[in-house]
Amino acid sequence: MKLSEPLTQHFLASVFGVLAIASITGFILRKTAKSEGAQSTVRNLNARINSWWIMVVILIGTLMAGSTASALVFALISFLALREFITATPTRHADHRSLFAAFFLVLPYQYWLVYTKWYGMFTIMIPVYAFVVLPIIMVLRGDATDFLERAARTQWGLMVCVYFISHIPMMLHLPFPHLPLGNEGLILFFIIVVQGSDVLQYVWGKLCGRHPIAPTLSPKKTWEGLIGGVLSASLLGAALHWLTPCKAWQAFVMAFILCVLGFFGGLVLSAIKRARGIKDWGTLIEGHGGMMDRMDSLCFSAPLYFHLLSYFFHA
Amino acid sequence: MLRSASVFLTKLITGVNPVWVDCQQHSDKLRVYFANHGSHLDFATLWAALPHAMRERTRPVAARDYWGRTKLTRAIAVGMFNSLLIAREGITRQDNPIEQMAVAMRAGHSLILFPEGTRSFDGVIGTFKAGLYHLAAKVPEAELVPVYLQNLNRILPKGHLLPIPLISSVVFGAPMQLEPGERKTDFLNRTRDAVLNLMPHAHQ
Numbered sequence: 001m002k003l004s005e006p007l008t009q010h011f012l013a014s015v016f017g018v019l020a021i022a023s024i025t026g027f028i029l030r031k032t033a034k035s036e037g038a039q040s041t042v043r044n045l046n047a048r049i050n051s052w053w054i055m056v057v058i059l060i061g062t063l064m065a066g067s068t069a070s071a072l073v074f075a076l077i078s079f080l081a082l083r084e085f086i087t088a089t090p091t092r093h094a095d096h097r098s099l100f101a102a103f104f105l106v107l108p109y110q111y112w113l114v115y116t117k118w119y120g121m122f123t124i125m126i127p128v129y130a131f132v133v134l135p136i137i138m139v140l141r142g143d144a145t146d147f148l149e150r151a152a153r154t155q156w157g158l159m160v161c162v163y164f165i166s167h168i169p170m171m172l173h174l175p176f177p178h179l180p181l182g183n184e185g186l187i188l189f190f191i192i193v194v195q196g197s198d199v200l201q202y203v204w205g206k207l208c209g210r211h212p213i214a215p216t217l218s219p220k221k222t223w224e225g226l227i228g229g230v231l232s233a234s235l236l237g238a239a240l241h242w243l244t245p246c247k248a249w250q251a252f253v254m255a256f257i258l259c260v261l262g263f264f265g266g267l268v269l270s271a272i273k274r275a276r277g278i279k280d281w282g283t284l285i286e287g288h289g290g291m292m293d294r295m296d297s298l299c300f301s302a303p304l305y306f307h308l309l310s311y312f313f314h315a
Numbered sequence: 316m317l318r319s320a321s322v323f324l325t326k327l328i329t330g331v332n333p334v335w336v337d338c339q340q341h342s343d344k345l346r347v348y349f350a351n352h353g354s355h356l357d358f359a360t361l362w363a364a365l366p367h368a369m370r371e372r373t374r375p376v377a378a379r380d381y382w383g384r385t386k387l388t389r390a391i392a393v394g395m396f397n398s399l400l401i402a403r404e405g406i407t408r409q410d411n412p413i414e415q416m417a418v419a420m421r422a423g424h425s426l427i428l429f430p431e432g433t434r435s436f437d438g439v440i441g442t443f444k445a446g447l448y449h450l451a452a453k454v455p456e457a458e459l460v461p462v463y464l465q466n467l468n469r470i471l472p473k474g475h476l477l478p479i480p481l482i483s484s485v486v487f488g489a490p491m492q493l494e495p496g497e498r499k500t501d502f503l504n505r506t507r508d509a510v511l512n513l514m515p516h517a518h519q
Contacts, residue, residue, distance in 0.1 A: 079480070083330070087481040093437065093472050099479045282482065283332065 001063060001184040008181060011188075012060065019056060022049045041206075047287025055285070055294070059191065063184040068115060070169040070187075075111035080291040081161035082107065084281040088273070089153045094143035098134045102154055106130045110166050117173045126163040131155055160269075160299050161292070167302040174310055176245055185243035189251075190258070190305050193237045194297050197259035198266070200236075201229030218270040221263075230259040245313040254308060258301040265300025321395050322370075325363040329356055329470055330482040333364040336513065337489035338460055340366050345420050345457040346490070348373070349447055351440045351510055352429035353468025356478065360467055361427055362396060364485040374419060375427040376412075378403045399424075403432065413449045420454050430506070434473045440511060443503040451493040451502070458490035461506065463513035486513040 001008055026046040033042045062073040086099060106126060113122040135151045168190070172183045179185050205225025213221045237255020238248045246254055269292060273281065282290025325331070346369075350361055358375035365373055375392075379400035382392035392398040399419050401412035416426055428450070430443035451459060463486040471478040488509055493502055 083480050083482060086479075087466060091469055096472055096475050096479060100477055103479055 001181045003064065011181065015056060015060070015192075019049070019053055022052070044287050049287075051285050051287050063187060067169065067172040070172055071111050071114045074114075074165060074169040075107065077291060077295065078107055078111070078162045078165045079103070080284065081165065081281075081295055082157050084284075084290045084292045085157040085161050086154075088276050088278055088281060089157070091153070092143060092145065092150060094141035095138060095150055095154070097141070098137040098154060101134060101137055102130070102158055106134075106158055107162050110162050111169075114166055114169050114173075119170075119173075122166070122170060126158050130158055134158075161295075164299040164302050165295060167306045168298070171306060171309070174306075175314065176309075179243070179245065181243055186309065189237070189240050189243040190302070191298065192240060193233055193255045194258050194262045194301055195294075196236050197229050197233035197255075197262055198297055199229075200232045201225040201263070204228030204232070214267060214270075217267055217274055221267070226263060230256065230263065233259045245309070254305070257308075258305055261301040261304060262297030265298075266296045268300070269296040317395060321359065322363045325356070325359045328478050328480065329360050329363075329467065330480070331360050331364050332482065332484045334484055334486045336486060338487040340487075341369060342458060342490075345423075345454065346373070346425040346460050347420075347428055347447070347450060347454075347457050348425070348460045348462050348487075349428045349430050349506065349510070350462035350464050351435070352431050352433065353435045353438055353464070353473070354471045355434075356467045356471045356483075357429065357434075357464055358396065358398070358427055360483060361462060361464060361485055369425070372423060373425040373427060374399050376401055376416060376429075378432075380404070399426070413446060413453060416446075416450050417453045420457060425457075426450075430503075435468065436473050438468045440507065443507050445499060445503065447506060448493070448499045448502050455493060457492075459492060459506065460490050461488040461509035461513060462486065463488070463510050465515065484515075486515075488513045 003009070003012075026042065026049050029042045030039075030046060033039045058073070062070050082103065086102075091099060110122070110125060113125060134154055135147075138147070138151060138154075168187060171186045171190070174183060174186065176183060176186070181188065201221070202225065204227075205220065205222045208228070209220075209222030209224045211223045212219060213223055213226060234252050234256040237258075238252040241248045241251030244251060244254075269281075273279065280289030281292035284290050285294055288294050348361060350357065358377065362370055362373065362375060375396050375398045377392050377398040377400055379402055382388045382398065383400050389400075392400060399415065401415055402410050403412075406412060416428075420426065428447060430447040431441040432444045432446075433441075435441055447459070451457070464483065465486065466481050466483040469479070470481050470483060491506065491509060497505075
């Protein structure tokens with residue numbers, strides 16, 4: 001992906017064009033919103049759109065800066081996500097050393113494996129070796145209270161926030177030599193489709209959402225939002241198929257699977273938040289909540305996208 | 316320079332997020348911020364959470380037998396944070412911590428005080444020592460601001476040297492005062508309850 005290529009320029013012009021349309025829409029809604037409730041919704045919408053500008057600029061800048069920069073930026077994203085995850089779960093005094101190892105040994109090593117492209121170790125380091133070593137560090141402190149729960153929480157945090165997210169920069173090392181925007185296009189397709197699905201579910205839900213799917217977990221998610229959002233995001237995926245090795249219908253199916261999985265990722269992490277009595281994971285991204293509030297759908301779909309690409313389309 | 320660097324470093328480690336509940340950030344009055352105590356990061360974090368102008372005239376109160384031990388600990392406590400070091404034991408007429416705190420306040424400084432007197436091991440807030448009561452009686456014009464420090468005992472617990480990077484928050488509550496004729500134990504219970512009431516519900 002080079003800024004000098006016309007295709008890149010057109011692509012970026014479209015992305016920023018969509019953001020500009022969103023900002024103009026937000027501006028018009030701000031002028032027309034009457035009731036206090038509508039104004040508050042529009043304020044949140046505009047905060048979300050402003051944050052989208054920042055996130056898109058960071059993402060595109062990162063991808064243009066190359067695979068090392070991508071590994072570093074996604075390592076930082078994992079770090080911020082894990083920080084929110086562990087902050088929100090109860091820990092005990094005896095977990096201090098194993099959590100230190102999770103943040104400062106396991107996380108950097110996983111992204112070192114991305115950087116060095118050691119795929120074999122990349123796939124097993126957290127599910128096997130971190131799984132074995134962290135409970136050993138924990139058990140040395142001699143505190144058996146809630147031991148399984150504590151070990152499981154740390155492992156979950158690492159799987160969701162580090163292992164899953166690390167698949168995104170690893171996509172840059174998949175062997176596809178002839179993609180028009182390079183492997184960066186694979187990541188752009190993935191993020192645009194899955195995040196687009198989140199946004200479109202929100203829009204469809206606001207426009208015609210009636211029937212809640214899981215009122216006890218996430219009251220704002222509706223059937224109308226889910227179906228409208230996933231189908232329109234899948235169409236978006238079909239339109240963007242040229243970024244990937246897929247044909248249009250294959251990209252539609254791929255996008256559909258990723259969006260459904262992304263939806264369930266959001267639902268699973270909502271259940272964790274609900275159990276802890278919190279609404280958002282943090283306050284980092286204005287209008288959205290924390291890093292994990294934005295990454296939840298990507299976490300659950302990233303490994304599958306990676307595997308589908310390498311299994312069905314290996315060059 | 317060193318002070319702004321330590322503010323930045325503290326905010327980086329503790330991700331601190333100040334929350335002001337029924338309490339103005341700025342006040343011309345003398346204040347005593349009193350908080351729960353579970354970590355070495357407590358006073359740096361509370362201090363860093365204050366607005367710059369308030370921070371400049373606020374001094375943490377720290378134990379001399381601990382922070383006055385070596386040149387290094389003294390340099391951190393006094394040089395960096397402008398702490399007032401007081402005796403926890405062996406108090407005499409010449410070495411009276413209440414009198415020293417009152418002198419610092421008469422010189423225009425607000426104070427940060429941890430009335431439990433020592434760091435809690437497990438995050439449970441212990442009983443308050445009498446110092447806060449005697450200080451409130453001696454400097455009755457001061458606003459007593461209850462502060463709840465969240466997660467710092469998880470970031471850097473007692474007995475550990477290396478912090479883990481969780482997100483903390485500092486919750487400031489409504490200013491209080493010693494009521495006329497209020498008994499010591501009633502006052503100490505009331506101030507401790509004020510800190511407990513600032514605890515977010517998810518963590519109770």
